[in-house]
Amino acid sequence: MWPNNRALDLFDIEVPIIQAPMAGLALSDVVVAVSEAGGLGSLACALLNVDQARSELEIIRRQTSRPINVNFFCHKPPRADPAREVMWRRRLDAYFVELGLDSNAPFPSSDRAPFDEKMCDLVMEFHPEVVSFHFGLPDKNLMARVQRAGAKIISSATSVDEARWLEDRGCDAVIAQGYEAGGHRGAFLTQDVSTQVGTMALVPQVVDAVTVPVIAAGGIADSRGIAAAFALGASAVQIGTAYLLCPEAKTSPAYRQALRNAKDNETALTNVFTGRPARGMVNRLVREVGPMSDSAPDFPLAAAALAPLRSKSEMAGSADFSPWWAGQAIRLFRELPAGELTKQLAAETQEKLRPL
Numbered sequence: 220m221w222p223n224n225r226a227l228d229l230f231d232i233e234v235p236i237i238q239a240p241m242a243g244l245a246l247s248d249v250v251v252a253v254s255e256a257g258g259l260g261s262l263a264c265a266l267l268n269v270d271q272a273r274s275e276l277e278i279i280r281r282q283t284s285r286p287i288n289v290n291f292f293c294h295k296p297p298r299a300d301p302a303r304e305v306m307w308r309r310r311l312d313a314y315f316v317e318l319g320l321d322s323n324a325p326f327p328s329s330d331r332a333p334f335d336e337k338m339c340d341l342v343m344e345f346h347p348e349v350v351s352f353h354f355g356l357p358d359k360n361l362m363a364r365v366q367r368a369g370a371k372i373i374s375s376a377t378s379v380d381e382a383r384w385l386e387d388r389g390c391d392a393v394i395a396q397g398y399e400a401g402g403h404r405g406a407f408l409t410q411d412v413s414t415q416v417g418t419m420a421l422v423p424q425v426v427d428a429v430t431v432p433v434i435a436a437g438g439i440a441d442s443r444g445i446a447a448a449f450a451l452g453a454s455a456v457q458i459g460t461a462y463l464l465c466p467e468a469k470t471s472p473a474y475r476q477a478l479r480n481a482k483d484n485e486t487a488l489t490n491v492f493t494g495r496p497a498r499g500m501v502n503r504l505v506r507e508v509g510p511m512s513d514s515a516p517d518f519p520l521a522a523a524a525l526a527p528l529r530s531k532s533e534m535a536g537s538a539d540f541s542p543w544w545a546g547q548a549i550r551l552f553r554e555l556p557a558g559e560l561t562k563q564l565a566a567e568t569q570e571k572l573r574p575l
């Protein structure tokens with residue numbers, strides 16, 4: 220049925236499609252729909268506190284008994300760097316003035332905490348079948364607890380070195396995340412965006428370098444991309460951007476409209492929204508301050524500084540400061556319910572693979 224069943228067997232799923240965790244956008248509705256369709260739905264917890272994550276997990280466990288993935292960021296907490304923060308404030312000053320905001324008001328605190336003991340307690344409580352991390356892995360003790368909870372552990376690699384690093388530290392599968400991918404680069408051994416590798420080149424090199432199953436991610440949005448990923452040796456795909464227009468996603472109406480109108484060359488890798496390289500739609504902030512800025516403070520402090528600009532301009536119907544993540548396959552969307560999209564992608568891929 221599929222060129223290889225390694226991911227299907229590992230995760231006990233029927234369709235080798237993982238709906239990418241998408242912080243703030245992929246909550247219980249999408250997860251249930253994708254898992255019920257036989258794929259692997261992923262709950263993104265990076266922007267949820269423990270209570271919010273618990274209530275999403277309660278909904279999911281009530282609505283499906285199929286395997287699910289629960290996803291966390293595991294970045295190092297940012298170093299305090301007052302000089303850089305002042306520089307970032309000054310860089311944004313003119314926008315605060317333009318929008319009538321007080322640029323000297325303290326920045327709101329960041330809402331992105333790395334995976335910790337409390338979130339790990341939740342993993343022990345709900346026993347998700349899969350736990351995925353972005354930006355490396357948590358420390359050994361947390362890893363051991365997640366393993367004891369019975370979860371398969373996966374994480375993103377953007378290079379062969381990162382893939383080997385993840386395998387050596389106990390990952391059950393590795394997500395090879397190519398340069399095309401929407402959202403944050405999972406990179407953790409380097410932040411040099413100039414050397415990041417595209418999906419087509421990355422996947423087979425990672426497949427050759429590790430023994431665990433490889434999941435291809437980045438720029439995959441239809442059966443052509445999924446078939447290609449299998450041809451490159453992947454055992455599954457992780458798809459993000461193509462799920463953003465599903466009715467179950469928490470994508471705002473303005474974000475949806477921007478996705479519908481976007482062109483293939485209207486995304487960029489930028490650090491101006493959060494302090495860490497991520498691929499999103501090009502807007503005024505990216506054009507004028509980025510795409511990469513040396514003044515941006517460490518992840519996630521840059522985001523906290525921007526929050527007032529973002530909310531004020533969005534209220535006025537502007538996307539000048541909105542971090543609307545999207546990958547390079549932005550035009551390949553279909554506006555279908557997430558379960559239907561998953562099933563269609565699987566059926567069309569099998570059709571494509573049959574004569575091969």
Ligand SMILES: Cc1cc2nc3c(=O)[nH]c(=O)nc-3n(C[C@H](O)[C@H](O)[C@H](O)COP(=O)(O)O)c2cc1C
Pocket residue numbers: 239240241242244263264265290351352353396399400401402403436437438439457458459460461544545546547548
């Ligand atoms: C809107 C958006 C939000 C994302 N948020 C997360 C996240 O919270 N955790 C994570 O591991 N990956 C996140 N990613 C990255 C995805 O896991 C994946 O690498 C990417 O979506 C694949 O590329 P594609 O968007 O071209 O399909 C996000 C991607 C997008 C598009």
